[in-house]
Amino acid sequence: MNTPNKPSITVSTAVRKPLEKVWSCWNEPQHVVHWNFASDDWCCPSAENEFRVGGKITSRMEAKDGSTGFDFGGIYDAIIPNSLVALTLEDGRKVSVSFSEIDAVNVVVTETFEAENENPLELQRDGWQAILDNFKKYAESLT
Numbered sequence: 105m106n107t108p109n110k111p112s113i114t115v116s117t118a119v120r121k122p123l124e125k126v127w128s129c130w131n132e133p134q135h136v137v138h139w140n141f142a143s144d145d146w147c148c149p150s151a152e153n154e155f156r157v158g159g160k161i162t163s164r165m166e167a168k169d170g171s172t173g174f175d176f177g178g179i180y181d182a183i184i185p186n187s188l189v190a191l192t193l194e195d196g197r198k199v200s201v202s203f204s205e206i207d208a209v210n211v212v213v214t215e216t217f218e219a220e221n222e223n224p225l226e227l228q229r230d231g232w233q234a235i236l237d238n239f240k241k242y243a244e245s246l247t
Contacts, residue, residue: 113225113229113232116213119213127203129243130189135243137149139241149166151163151164164176187203188201197220198218201214
């Protein structure tokens with residue numbers, strides 16, 4: 105995945121939920137809007153997902169105070185149910201997300217993405233990890 109001038113960054117978390125629940129929380133828009141932001145002063149007011157190879161995923165991220173926001177999306181390159189999602193972001197960067205079942209109630213989610221050139225690698229890693237941490241918190245809160 106690592107292309108010239110685009111180093112890859114990997115973040116991961118362990119989620120205490122069954123694989124099927126983790127998978128649906130990651131891929132269904134009605135769940136995505138609850139976790140797809142890096143801090144409590146941001147939100148994800150909308151998400152759309154055409155969940156198939158060649159389909160488009162888009163989400164809106166906004167500051168809660170309305171001061172700024174942006175759309176974030178890409179096109180699916182591969183989907184292996186309950187195992188892997190790979191996509192190309194609108195700016196051409198590659199992302200892969202793997203789901204590894206440890207046992208009946210523990211799943212490791214690992215996300216690897218090509219870094220962009222505008223922000224320091226550490227800032228990018230911290231931001232994507234914060235979103236992944238929000239995902240974990242949200243998924244584990246569901247019954």
